[in-house]
Amino acid sequence: MDNYRLSEQDRATLQYRVTTKLREVILRGEFEDGERLVQEEWAEKLGVSRMPIREALKQLEVEGLVRIEPRRGAIVTPISVEDIEEIYQLRALLEGEAVEKSLPNLSKEHIEDLENICEQMKDLEVNEHSVAEFMRLNENFHKILYEGCTWRRIHGLIETLWKGIPPYTPSLLTNHLDESHQEHRLMLEYVKQNESEKLKEVVQKHILRTRDNLIKYVVKSKKQES
Amino acid sequence: MDNYRLSEQDRATLQYRVTTKLREVILRGEFEDGERLVQEEWAEKLGVSRMPIREALKQLEVEGLVRIEPRRGAIVTPISVEDIEEIYQLRALLEGEAVEKSLPNLSKEHIEDLENICEQMKDLEVNEHSVAEFMRLNENFHKILYEGCTWRRIHGLIETLWKGIPPYTPSLLTNHLDESHQEHRLMLEYVKQNESEKLKEVVQKHILRTRDNLIKYVVKSKKQES
DNA sequence: ATTATTCTAAATGGATTCAATATACAAAAT
DNA sequence: ATTTTGTATATTGAATCCATTTAGAATAAT
Numbered sequence: 001m002d003n004y005r006l007s008e009q010d011r012a013t014l015q016y017r018v019t020t021k022l023r024e025v026i027l028r029g030e031f032e033d034g035e036r037l038v039q040e041e042w043a044e045k046l047g048v049s050r051m052p053i054r055e056a057l058k059q060l061e062v063e064g065l066v067r068i069e070p071r072r073g074a075i076v077t078p079i080s081v082e083d084i085e086e087i088y089q090l091r092a093l094l095e096g097e098a099v100e101k102s103l104p105n106l107s108k109e110h111i112e113d114l115e116n117i118c119e120q121m122k123d124l125e126v127n128e129h130s131v132a133e134f135m136r137l138n139e140n141f142h143k144i145l146y147e148g149c150t151w152r153r154i155h156g157l158i159e160t161l162w163k164g165i166p167p168y169t170p171s172l173l174t175n176h177l178d179e180s181h182q183e184h185r186l187m188l189e190y191v192k193q194n195e196s197e198k199l200k201e202v203v204q205k206h207i208l209r210t211r212d213n214l215i216k217y218v219v220k221s222k223k224q225e226s
Numbered sequence: 227m228d229n230y231r232l233s234e235q236d237r238a239t240l241q242y243r244v245t246t247k248l249r250e251v252i253l254r255g256e257f258e259d260g261e262r263l264v265q266e267e268w269a270e271k272l273g274v275s276r277m278p279i280r281e282a283l284k285q286l287e288v289e290g291l292v293r294i295e296p297r298r299g300a301i302v303t304p305i306s307v308e309d310i311e312e313i314y315q316l317r318a319l320l321e322g323e324a325v326e327k328s329l330p331n332l333s334k335e336h337i338e339d340l341e342n343i344c345e346q347m348k349d350l351e352v353n354e355h356s357v358a359e360f361m362r363l364n365e366n367f368h369k370i371l372y373e374g375c376t377w378r379r380i381h382g383l384i385e386t387l388w389k390g391i392p393p394y395t396p397s398l399l400t401n402h403l404d405e406s407h408q409e410h411r412l413m414l415e416y417v418k419q420n421e422s423e424k425l426k427e428v429v430q431k432h433i434l435r436t437r438d439n440l441i442k443y444v445v446k447s448k449k450q451e452s
Numbered sequence: 453a454t455t456a457t458t459c460t461a462a463a464t465g466g467a468t469t470c471a472a473t474a475t476a477c478a479a480a481a482t
Numbered sequence: 483a484t485t486t487t488g489t490a491t492a493t494t495g496a497a498t499c500c501a502t503t504t505a506g507a508a509t510a511a512t
Binding site for chain 4: 262264265266276280297298299
Binding site: 013014015048049050051052055071072073 | 494495496497498502503504505
């Protein structure tokens with residue numbers, strides 16, 4: 001083991017943790033549409049000063065979760081079905097481009113990592129508990145795919161999009177685990193064959209399929225609510 | 227050289243002005259690659275406290291002009307030729323998508339505005355002085371084109387990309403004014419005919435052509451330097 | 453009763469202050 | 483001479499403080 005690096009948590013500054021927490025709260029749906037997020041109030045709730053809250057809001061504005069109006073503060077704008085559509089379609093567009101640019105630069109190690117993740121995913125039991133693990137692996141798989149892309153900005157843009165998606169839960173994913181797994185294997189295949197065009201295509205299809213499943217799921221949930 | 231002080235006039239929103247100023251300074255190339263931007267130092271130079279500087283840096287990080295490392299501060303990463311390639315290619319991708327989504331929602335007023343801008347551009351004398359005006363009109367034209375796009379995030383993303391481009395000036399543009407004008411008219415035509423596919427195509431071609439011209443220009447400039 | 457207007461409390465933007473941490477430099481040891 | 487250790491300084495992260503602006507309530511006017 002050559003890696004004694006501190007975990008993200010340890011390295012994190014307060015603002016980072018606050019940002020994560022606020023994002024979670026907003027995505028969890030604890031705000032009404034258009035509700036104001038008062039800095040003082042949340043500073044107290046989280047047991048910090050207003051300062052890290054302010055920096056967090058600046059970040060969350062970029063992610064599209066709040067809108068900051070000068071001298072009026074942050075207004076929460078929870079995501080709608082249309083937002084989900086937008087996020088996934090943008091992801092398809094950007095990640096497609098990114099993996100295509102990335103493929104020529106992927107190393108043997110990258111490919112091994114991808115294979116490992118694929119194996120781990122296959123071995124996962126299909127139960128509620130393992131879904132979190134699946135999501136982690138899935139995110140990792142995608143990130144490695146475009147890690148070779150030398151463009152600097154696109155990474156940030158994609159990251160931002162990922163962060164704006166609420167962690168939609170178990171029941172949804174379990175239904176489509178097989179499908180996802182098939183697609184991941186296909187991607188891996190194209191990576192090995194150095195087929196960047198095909199890879200791009202299947203990545204985009206995969207993301208758009210996920211979008212469709214998610215939207216169906218959300219719409220269904222909404223109906224059940226009423 | 228020694229005075230970066232903000233003009234007393236438009237202190238309306240300090241953070242905004244500071245962000246604009248710092249962006250300008252960085253794009254102007256006043257930093258070495260990898261040079262640190264010390265908050266205190268620039269607070270003094272601009273005659274403000276560190277606070278607005280910090281908020282500005284957070285913004286500029288998103289735009290890719292600085293990299294913020296926890297407890298180490300902001301490191302300036304000036305843009306390279308590859309960055310220009312990335313920015314324009316991403317613009318082509320995103321603006322293409324945006325105008326396609328936008329077209330069905332463009333109103334009569336929008337179209338009139340586009341026509342007006344086209345006229346104004348045509349009437350512009352080709353001289354150094356009018357180039358700034360041309361750039362303003364050009365930016366406006368593009369923004370109106372995708373104004374009808376109802377997606378929320380894509381606007382911010384595109385805006386961010388625009389801001390990351392140094393205002394490369396006169397000599398370059400004047401050489402290609404005619405070409406640009408032709409393309410703008412073609413876009414307008416497709417707008418009127420409600421041909422979203424064709425519109426998308428010409429927008430993308432236009433942006434990519436601009437990229438090529440810009441890169442040729444930059445490379446040439448660099449050679450002259452040496 | 454409804455609309456304007458004034459006043460008060462609350463919230464934000466920005467400055468200042470303090471503490472934690474990284475960097476730079478000097479001294480010591482191999 | 484080069485590396486290591488220790489210390490002083492510079493710089494960031496976060497808390498607190500202050501001034502200006504906004505929101506809302508109460509009052510006055512039509």
